[in-house]
Amino acid sequence: xxxxxxxxxxxxxxxxxxxxxxxxxxxxxxxxxxxxxxxxxxxxxxxxxxxxxxxxxxxxxxxxxxxxxxxxxxxxxxxxxxxxxxxxxxxxxxxxxxxxxxxxxxxxxxxxxxxxxxxxxxxxxxxxxxxxxxxxxxxxxxxxxxxxxxxxxxxxxxxxxxxxxxxx
Numbered sequence: 686x687x688x689x690x691x692x693x694x695x696x697x698x699x700x701x702x703x704x705x706x707x708x709x710x711x712x713x714x715x716x717x718x719x720x721x722x723x724x725x726x727x728x729x730x731x732x733x734x735x736x737x738x739x740x741x742x743x744x745x746x747x748x749x750x751x752x753x754x755x756x757x758x759x760x761x762x763x764x765x766x767x768x769x770x771x772x773x774x775x776x777x778x779x780x781x782x783x784x785x786x787x788x789x790x791x792x793x794x795x796x797x798x799x800x801x802x803x804x805x806x807x808x809x810x811x812x813x814x815x816x817x818x819x820x821x822x823x824x825x826x827x828x829x830x831x832x833x834x835x836x837x838x839x840x841x842x843x844x845x846x847x848x849x850x851x852x853x
Contacts, residue, residue, distance in 0.1 A: 713741055713838050722770070722805075722849040724829060726751055726763060729820070731805075731829060733842070743835055744820045748827035753853075755787065755827055758800030763827050763851065764792065770805075770847045773840060780807030780833040781840045785849060805829045807836035 713733065717740060723732040726747055733741040748761040755764035764787045772784030783806075788799040806828055808815055813833045824830065829851075831839070 710832075710834070711741065713842055717842055719839075719843040719847050721847060722843065724763075724849065724851040726765070726851065726853055731831070733839075743831050744817075746820055746825060746830040747823045748825050749823050751823050755792070755800065755803070757796050758798045759826075760800075761826055763825075763829060764788070764803060765851050765853055766791070768849050768851065770843055770845055770849060773845065774804075775840070777804075777806060777810075779804070779809050779830075780813060781836045782806035782828075783836075783839060783843060785829075785851075800827070803827055803829075805831065805836065805839060807831060807833035 717735050719733055719735055720737065721734045723734065724730070724745070725732070729745050729747065731743045731745050732739050733743070747763040748755075750761040751763055753762055754766070755762040764785075766787075766789065768786040768789060770783050771786040772782075774782045774784065782804040785803045785805065787803040788796075788801060792799045806825075807813070807830070808819055816832055819830055819832065
């Protein structure tokens with residue numbers, strides 16, 4: 686009986702991890718375009734809105750020092766405030782990215798060196814196998830990270846100019 690218990694103690698977490706990795710996510714409906722994105726840092730969530738309705742919620746990873754608003758380059762914080770999607774890069778060192786218009790005028794007036802290059806991106810090229818497990822900790826330099834499949838969805842469905850609100 687002890688041997689079976691030990692095997693179950695070892696096997697159960699492995700089976701849970703496999704199920705988590707393989708559990709399919711609901712894709713966005715085809716042809717849908719975003720009206721806005723809303724990030725709730727405390728919940729590690731990003732909401733996709735279209736036609737005034739929340740369509741999907743993504744689990745995200747943030748900067749390695751996620752509490753509070755980004756103050757300066759290198760602080761590993763994800764900014765807070767109202768921005769817009771201002772760029773798309775299919776040739777990023779991360780699997781696709783969407784640029785966020787940080788820093789804005791207020792950010793620049795509050796810091797001598799606010800930094801920049803805040804993106805929504807997938808995993809670093811060559812690390813796509815990590816998949817959903819990237820969500821287990823905050824690992825970016827201040828960006829918003831999602832899985833490669835999710836960033837492909839956003840890349841196709843979020844027009845440049847889409848507002849993004851990043852809440853604490």
